[in-house]
Every structure is written in C-alpha cells, then in structure tokens.
Amino acid sequence: MKSGTWFKLYIGVFLIFLYAPALLLPVFAFNDSSIVSFPLKGFTLNWFNVLWETEALHTATKNSLLIAVSTAIIATSLGILAARASSRYKFRGQKAVMGFIMVPLVLPEIIVGVSLLVVILQMGFDLSLWTIVLGHVLICTPFCVAILSSAFLSLDQSLEEASFDLGRSKLATFWLVTMPLVLPGVVSAMLISFTISLDEFIIAFFLAGTEPTLPVYIWGQLRFPQKLPSLMALGTILLILSLTLLATAEYFRRRSARKTGIEDAGGFL
Numbered sequence: 001m002k003s004g005t006w007f008k009l010y011i012g013v014f015l016i017f018l019y020a021p022a023l024l025l026p027v028f029a030f031n032d033s034s035i036v037s038f039p040l041k042g043f044t045l046n047w048f049n050v051l052w053e054t055e056a057l058h059t060a061t062k063n064s065l066l067i068a069v070s071t072a073i074i075a076t077s078l079g080i081l082a083a084r085a086s087s088r089y090k091f092r093g094q095k096a097v098m099g100f101i102m103v104p105l106v107l108p109e110i111i112v113g114v115s116l117l118v119v120i121l122q123m124g125f126d127l128s129l130w131t132i133v134l135g136h137v138l139i140c141t142p143f144c145v146a147i148l149s150s151a152f153l154s155l156d157q158s159l160e161e162a163s164f165d166l167g168r169s170k171l172a173t174f175w176l177v178t179m180p181l182v183l184p185g186v187v188s189a190m191l192i193s194f195t196i197s198l199d200e201f202i203i204a205f206f207l208a209g210t211e212p213t214l215p216v217y218i219w220g221q222l223r224f225p226q227k228l229p230s231l232m233a234l235g236t237i238l239l240i241l242s243l244t245l246l247a248t249a250e251y252f253r254r255r256s257a258r259k260t261g262i263e264d265a266g267g268f269l
Contacts, residue, residue, distance in 0.1 A: 022239055025232050025235045025236045025239055026236045026239075027040070028229065028232040029047055029048070029229070029232040029233040029235070029236040030043050030044060030045070030047075031229065032044035032046070033229070034225075034226055034228075034229055035225075047232065047233040048233045050230040050233070051230060051234055051237075054230075056217065057214075057217060059212075060212050060213060060214045060216070060217035063211055063213050063214070064197075064198055064213045064214040065198075066129060067129055067132050067133050067136060067197055067204075067213060068136075068193075068194045068195075068197040068198040070130075070133045071136040071137055071140055071194070071196075071197040072140070072190040072194040072197065073190070074133070074137045075136070075137045075140035075141045075143075075144050075189075076144050076148075076186060076190045076193060078137070078141050079141055079143075079144025079145045079147070079148045080144075080186065082098070082101055082141070082148075083144075083145050083148035083149040083151070083152050084148075084152055086098050086145075086149060087152035087153045087155075088152065098145075101142060101145055102142045102146070103142075104138055104139045104141070104142050105139075105142045109202040109203055110202050112135065112138065112139065112203060113135065113202050113203040113205070113207065114206060116134065116135050116138070116203070116206070116207060117206045117207060120134075120207070126209065127208065127209030127210075128209055128211060129208075129211050131209070132203065132204050132207045132208060132213065134207075135203035135204075135206075136193075136196070136197040136200060136203065136204075139196065139200070139203065140192075140193040140197060143189070143192050143193065143196065144189040144190075144192070144193060147185055147188055147189045147192065148182065148185050148186065148189055150185070151181075151182040151184075151185030151186075152182060155181055155182065159177055159181070160173050160177055163176070163177045184255040185252070188249040188250070191245050191246075191248055191249035191252070194245060195242055195245045195246060198214070198238075198241075198242075199215060199238070199242060200213075200215065201219065204216050205219070218231055218234065218235075
C-alpha cells in the first residue's frame with residue numbers, strides 16, 4: 001500500500017475508535033429497556049419524556065446555561081483585549097505574558113480545579129456558580145486568544161490607517177473598522193467558550209458548592225443503574241447541541257479567514 005493509503009486507513013480507524021461510543025448514545029436513548037445492553041428491545045421516546053419531568057435536571061441545566069453564557073462573554077472579551085495587544089503592539093515581556101495566558105491549555109484540569117478551590121477558600125469566598133465561572137474563564141480564555149490572534153494578525157493595517165486619516169479616533173476605528181472585520185472570529189470564540197463551559201466537569205465538580213451544573217448532575221446520577229437510559233437520552237441531546245455549536249463556530253472561523261484574506265489551514269472540523 002502507498003503511504004497515503006495507510007494514512008487514510010489510520011485516520012479512519014482512529015475516528016471510529018473515537019466516535020463509535022458517542023454514536024451508541026442515540027441507539028440506547030431510543031431503546032425500550034432500562035438495561036443498557038444488546039439486543040435492543042424496541043423503540044420508545046419514554047426516556048426523553050422523563051427528562052421533562054425531572055426538576056433537578058432543569059435546575060442543573062439553568063445553572064450550566066448561566067455559567068456558559070457568562071463564561072463566553074467574559075472569556076471572549078478578555079481574549080479580544082489580549083489578542084489585540086499581542087498582534088498590534090510590542091512591549092517588554094510580551095512573549096512571557098502571552099505564554100502565561102496560554103498555560104491553562106496544557107495544565108491538567110484537576111490541578112487547576114484543586115488550586116482554585118484552595119485559593120478561593122483561603123480568601124474566604126463561598127463556592128457558588130460564579131466561582132465556576134471564574135474557573136471556566138481561566139480555561140476558555142486561551143482558546144479565545146488563539147482564535148482571535150489569527151483574526152487580528154491577518155487584518156490589513158492600512159484599513160485602520162485610512163480611518164485615522166479620515167479623522168476617526170482609535171476607539172471609533174476599533175468599533176467601526178476593526179470589529180466588523182474580526183466579528184466572525186469573535187462569534188467563533190464565543191461559541192467555542194460556550195461549548196467548553198457547558199461540557200466541563202472537573203473544575204465545576206470542585207467549585208460547584210451546593211449548585212450543581214449539568215455535567216456534575218449527570219455524574220451523580222451514574223450511581224443509579226435505572227437512570228442510565230434517561231442519561232443516554234440527555235447525552236444524545238448534548239451531543240447534537242455540541243456538534244451544532246462546533247459546526248457553527250467552524251463556519252464563522254472560516255468566514256473570518258475568508259473575510260480577512262488569510263489562508264485556511266484547517267480548524268475544528
């Protein structure tokens with residue numbers, strides 16, 4: 001076989017190994033049996049109906065949505081500031097500062113979660129939804145910086161200079177010229193942050209206090225075998241939602257690449 005054929009075969013096996021378990025979620029979500037196993041018993045929508053009747057699930061979902069939206073807004077705002085500064089200005093210690101911002105990408109989340117828990121408790125703060133937001137902003141900001149840095153670096157500075165020549169201030173130029181050009185990248189960063197925050201478990205587990213998020217709620221329900229089919233139904237909904245958000249984020253990322261004239265070197269999908 002040619003090397004290209006072996007590579008395609010390797011990619012195919014890797015994708016099957018990675019995504020086959022996720023594809024089993026909808027299979028068992030529609031299975032008319034409380035036992036998650038083969039052979040299947042029949043088709044049912046009962047497990048989805050159970051989700052509508054579970055009040056604790058609704059509370060956890062509202063908590064996760066509040067956290068995810070807050071995280072997306074804050075992390076993207078911080079990402080805009082960091083990406084703008086690193087792409088347009090040179091200052092002492094710039095590489096070190098940007099390196100520290102990106103460190104959460106390589107740190108194990110359990111280390112981040114335990115560290116934040118110790119710091120928050122030592123400072124005398126109570127664990128709440130906002131402590132989870134703090135942790136999620138920490139891990140989502142590097143993703144936003146990575147996405148937005150590419151968008152800002154690809155901008156033609158002559159467009160901003162033309163705005164200055166026409167009498168616009170730096171702030172007006174940023175809002176009227178720069179932001180519209182990088183807006184697809186901003187939307188992509190927000191969607192990625194929202195998705196990461198919505199699915200994140202470890203940091204939420206340490207910082208949740210008495211207000212669980214959706215992943216923490218799911219983990220707690222895994223102790224009860226009779227709850228597994230309804231969790232499969234919930235997992236199916238979350239899988240579809242996550243794929244939709246990632247596809248939307250990729251669309252805006254590619255749109256940003258075309259809009260700013262950079263070569264598309266691949267992305268999330």
